Amino acid sequence: MKLTAAPLSGLALALVLSNTPLSAQEPRHGIQPANLDLAVKPCEDFFRYANGEWLKRNPIPADQTSWGAFNELHENNRKLLRSLLEEARDAKAPKGSALQKVGDFYASGLDEAAIEKAGLKPIQPLMKHIEEMRSTEDLAKVLAVLQLQGVSAGFNFSVDQDDKESTRYIAQLAQGGLGLPERDYYTRTDAKSQELLAKYQAHVAAMFQLLGETEATAKAHAQAVLKLESGLARASKTQVELRNPVAMYHKMSPAELKSVAPAFPWSAYFQGIGMKEQTELLVRQPDFFKEFSKTAQDVPLAEWKTYLRWHVVRSLSGGLPDRFGQASFDFYGRTLNGAKQRQERWKRVQAATDGVLGELVGQLYVAKVFSPESKTKMVELVGNLKAALRERIQGLDWMGAETKLQALRKLESFGLKIGYPDKWRDYSSLEITRDAYLGNVMAGARFEFKRNLAKLGQPLDRSEWGMTPQMVNAYYSPTMNEIVFPAAILQPPFFDPKADDAVNYGAIGMVIGHEMTHGFDDEGCQFDAQGNLKNWWTEADQKAYASKTDLVVKQYDAYEALPGLHVNGKLTLGENIADLGGLKVAFEALKKQWAKVGKPAPLDGFSPEQRFFLGYAQSWRYHGRDEAVRLRVQTDPHSPAQFRVNGPLSDLPEFHQAFGCGEGSPLLRAEKDRPTIW
Numbered sequence: 001m002k003l004t005a006a007p008l009s010g011l012a013l014a015l016v017l018s019n020t021p022l023s024a025q026e027p028r029h030g031i032q033p034a035n036l037d038l039a040v041k042p043c044e045d046f047f048r049y050a051n052g053e054w055l056k057r058n059p060i061p062a063d064q065t066s067w068g069a070f071n072e073l074h075e076n077n078r079k080l081l082r083s084l085l086e087e088a089r090d091a092k093a094p095k096g097s098a099l100q101k102v103g104d105f106y107a108s109g110l111d112e113a114a115i116e117k118a119g120l121k122p123i124q125p126l127m128k129h130i131e132e133m134r135s136t137e138d139l140a141k142v143l144a145v146l147q148l149q150g151v152s153a154g155f156n157f158s159v160d161q162d163d164k165e166s167t168r169y170i171a172q173l174a175q176g177g178l179g180l181p182e183r184d185y186y187t188r189t190d191a192k193s194q195e196l197l198a199k200y201q202a203h204v205a206a207m208f209q210l211l212g213e214t215e216a217t218a219k220a221h222a223q224a225v226l227k228l229e230s231g232l233a234r235a236s237k238t239q240v241e242l243r244n245p246v247a248m249y250h251k252m253s254p255a256e257l258k259s260v261a262p263a264f265p266w267s268a269y270f271q272g273i274g275m276k277e278q279t280e281l282l283v284r285q286p287d288f289f290k291e292f293s294k295t296a297q298d299v300p301l302a303e304w305k306t307y308l309r310w311h312v313v314r315s316l317s318g319g320l321p322d323r324f325g326q327a328s329f330d331f332y333g334r335t336l337n338g339a340k341q342r343q344e345r346w347k348r349v350q351a352a353t354d355g356v357l358g359e360l361v362g363q364l365y366v367a368k369v370f371s372p373e374s375k376t377k378m379v380e381l382v383g384n385l386k387a388a389l390r391e392r393i394q395g396l397d398w399m400g401a402e403t404k405l406q407a408l409r410k411l412e413s414f415g416l417k418i419g420y421p422d423k424w425r426d427y428s429s430l431e432i433t434r435d436a437y438l439g440n441v442m443a444g445a446r447f448e449f450k451r452n453l454a455k456l457g458q459p460l461d462r463s464e465w466g467m468t469p470q471m472v473n474a475y476y477s478p479t480m481n482e483i484v485f486p487a488a489i490l491q492p493p494f495f496d497p498k499a500d501d502a503v504n505y506g507a508i509g510m511v512i513g514h515e516m517t518h519g520f521d522d523e524g525c526q527f528d529a530q531g532n533l534k535n536w537w538t539e540a541d542q543k544a545y546a547s548k549t550d551l552v553v554k555q556y557d558a559y560e561a562l563p564g565l566h567v568n569g570k571l572t573l574g575e576n577i578a579d580l581g582g583l584k585v586a587f588e589a590l591k592k593q594w595a596k597v598g599k600p601a602p603l604d605g606f607s608p609e610q611r612f613f614l615g616y617a618q619s620w621r622y623h624g625r626d627e628a629v630r631l632r633v634q635t636d637p638h639s640p641a642q643f644r645v646n647g648p649l650s651d652l653p654e655f656h657q658a659f660g661c662g663e664g665s666p667l668l669r670a671e672k673d674r675p676t677i678w
Contacts, residue, residue: 029492030499031614033604035621043661043668047645050617060625062341065333068622068641069493074472077488081350081470084364098360101432105357105444108437109319109349115437116321120211122438123312123320126151130308136296139304140265144272146308150445153177153311155292157273159455161479162282163249166531169455171281173257175236175288178229179204179314181336181635186226186233196335201226203331207313210323221306228299228307235291239635240570245478245526245533250283260286261293275453318348319438338627356444357432358468359425365470366420370487377497378418378485381504381589385512386411388588389581392678398544406528406536410519413529415462415482419490420469425451474511476518478527483515493619500600502608505590506615513589514582517678521574521581522549551675552576555651559643561633562626567643568633575638580648581678587612587654609658617645651675 037052048055060067088103089110108114120127126149129142143154156176162168180186180200185193201222208218242248257266260283270277283289296304313320317328326342333339354361393399393407430447432440455461462480467473469487476483492499495508518524525545528534537545553569556576560566569576590612594600600608622641624632629640639647649655650667651674661668 029496030503031604031606031611031618035618042659043656043665045642045646046613046617046649046655046659046667047620047642050614050645051621054618054621055623060623063339063343063347065337065339065628066622066624069619070472070622073489073491073493077470077472077491078347078350080368081354081361081365082346084361084368085350085353088364096428098363098427101427101430102353102357102360102364104432104434105437105440106349106353107434108432108440109352110345111435111437112322112345114435115319118436118438119321122436122442123316126312127309130305130312133301133305135301136263137265137268139296139301140268141272142308144269146312148273148446148449149316149442151308151312151315153308153315155289159452161460161531162251163245163479163527163533164251166479166527167460169458169460170251171275171278171456172284173281173289174284175232177232177292177311178236179225179310180229180233181631182239183233183236184238184634186230197226199335200331203327203335204310206327207310207317207324210327211309211313221310224303224306225310228295228303231295231299232288232292235285235288237285237288239637240568243523243571243574243637245523248284249533250286251280252283252286253280254278257281257283257289261289263293263297264289273453274450275456278456316438316441318352319441336627337631338625352441354468354470356441356448357427357430358470359421359465360427362420362469363424366487370419370469374490374497375418378490379416381509382416382483382512384589384592385509385516385585386414388592389513389516389585389678392585392588396678398548399541400538403537403541407520410481410529410536411516413481414516414519415480417465417482417484419485419487421463421465423463474515476515476524477531478519478524479531481519481527481529481531483512483518485512499615500603500608500611501593501597502590502600502611503615505586505593506612507619509586509589510579510582510616512582513585514578516585517578517581518574520678521577523574545677548675548677549573549577551673552580552677555669555673555675556639556643556647559639559647561629561640561643565630565633567639572637572639575644576647577677579639579644580651580675583616583648583652584654584678586616587652607658609654613649613655613658617649620645 032054035051035054037048037056040049040052042049058067064071085102085106088099089107091099091103093099093103126146129145133139133142146153147157154177156174158172158174159169160172162170178186180197185197185200188194204225205215205218205222208221209215213221237248252260254266254277313324314328317324325348329339329342333342390408390411393404393411396404399407427447430443432443465484465486466475466477467484467486471486472488474483474485474489493507494511495504519527525537526533526535528536535542553573555569556567556572557569558566590608594608602608603611606614620641624640632638633640638644646667650669655661656665656668
């Protein structure tokens with residue numbers, strides 16, 4: 001339920017980066033008439049009507065896999081972050097201070113000569129651990145060592161809220177261990193998928209050659225990696241199956257885990273990561289761990305060593321000599337995502353600095369950009385949206401009184417976080433030096449793993465954020481029952497304090513409504529007001545809701561992102577529900593605002609209602625390379641941008657009325673096929 005460049009799961013309002021326009025091409029506030037393609041009829045393709053000229057003027061940059069409003073904002077934000085990081089790098093800061101740690105981390109990443117000179121030395125201790133494995137117990141110990149250093153291999157471990165007891169933390173085990181994005185990349189049999197799998201195997205072989213192996217040995221090792229990963233993939237759940245929180249909840253004692261996965265020495269692993277004995281754990285996918293246990297026992301140790309060496313170099317390639325990073329880009333950036341050019345080094349290091357020292361960078365960031373006045377406006381806007389959603393729930397004709405009461409309780413319990421954390425993360429135990437980039441990266445991974453592990457047995461920290469203030473994103477958390485809007489997303493085109501209400505409600509208002517609606521989408525509706533996975537629906541209301549969501553699935557299944565590649569309506573269901581609900585709620589909130597301040601006259605030749613929908617559509621301007629689109633359709637719970645615009649608008653009578661969409665218009669969906677939920 002998070003936000004990404006093409007997809008989105010939320011946003012917010014009111015924080016402007018020194019009130020600087022998004023780019024020199026966009027000095028206007030509100031909608032951008034220059035972006036409109038007037039040759040396209042709004043009732044036929046509103047996405048291209050609102051953004052067609054922008055799409056023509058803005059080709060995808062060579063180092064990007066897609067380009068849109070999110071990317072523009074992200075790149076604008078990165079320029080500011082770069083200046084902050086360079087100031088920190090050049091500052092003579094006291095050891096242990098935020099400036100010292102941020103500056104030294106950034107400086108170490110830019111020191112290419114030192115990285116080349118270090119060569120493979122930083123990972124040699126890990127490779128030595130792998131080579132010295134002699135038993136399955138050693139495998140468990142080495143997996144613990146690797147995961148502590150930021151190497152993703154075998155499976156995933158975390159500590160997070162218990163879905164059914166949201167006030168406590170619990171250790172969790174989940175499927176993982178793959179080098180491709182998800183399990184279906186290993187199981188699809190069509191020609192294009194098989195071609196990609198072959199290219200992946202060739203990439204793995206190329207990386208082994210960079211480690212010094214002969215071509216023949218590297219090819220054999222790549223084949224062994226693919227075989228082991230394919231077995232794990234077949235035991236993994238699909239992206240759609242992972243969206244079912246009830247099916248992903250399996251609480252077990254250590255003895256029960258051992259009975260499911262008996263061949264893997266769990267005690268050795270848990271001791272290796274430093275976890276004290278637990279009375280229970282959440283095992284998200286028991287079938288995966290049953291197969292993982294068999295694999296640990298049946299696959300020769302030599303093949304496990306090969307697999308683990310691959311995942312060390314895959315996970316840490318960004319901190320190794322440049323030939324490793326370039327090879328990684330050639331597959332993951334170019335082949336898998338369609339990027340034409342690798343990003344500049346400062347961008348890669350800036351992203352790494354954010355990843356390791358996120359809230360330290362955040363402290364520097366908000367000191368420069370956060371406006372307290374913006375928070376006040378944000379709270380006001382959220383209040384208007386909340387009132388509108390409250391009225392819509394009260395007026396639902398398909399939901400009974402008992403379920404409505406619970407839904408309203410949940411809405412009233414929504415938490416709200418804006419801008420940045422009230423309590424910053426403590427990095428005092430993390431030591432950063434200026435002369436060891438990969439060492440810093442691994443130290444950061446150890447710090448974060450141990451910080452997460454230390455939550456066990458502690459009271460729930462409701463002040464913690466799941467994103468940094470400088471992240472261009474937002475989210476809804478079902479277990480916290482809260483919506484969160486980091487500072488970086490509170491900028492144009494999603495919110496502009498100088499724009500008219502119609503545009504702001506269409507852009508940021510919709511996103512706030514979208515995040516609120518996530519609390520009631522097909523996943524969120526399974527969590528109660530306290531964030532517990534608990535059924536609060538009557539059986540009749542569950543059936544009525546399912547019949548409505550079936551219409552959403554059917555609608556989006558029909559959309560074709562690329563020739564022969566359709567959107568997965570079940571995978572994207574939650575986001576599509578939130579898009580449709582968010583638009584409806586935002587439009588109702590805008591009408592309430594007009595009731596208070598008066599409805600304005602037309603502007604730029606468009607009525608206020610039309611400007612609302614244009615504000616929404618123009619905030620979703622976006623296009624992606626075919627490879628990136630294919631990857632997202634197969635893995636991302638968000639629909640491609642054009643369907644996030646045209647899809648919900650085809651269901652909204654308010655849009656049809658605003659633009660005069662008559663019978664036969666492509667964006668006027670037949671009433672019997674039109675989902676109306678929230």
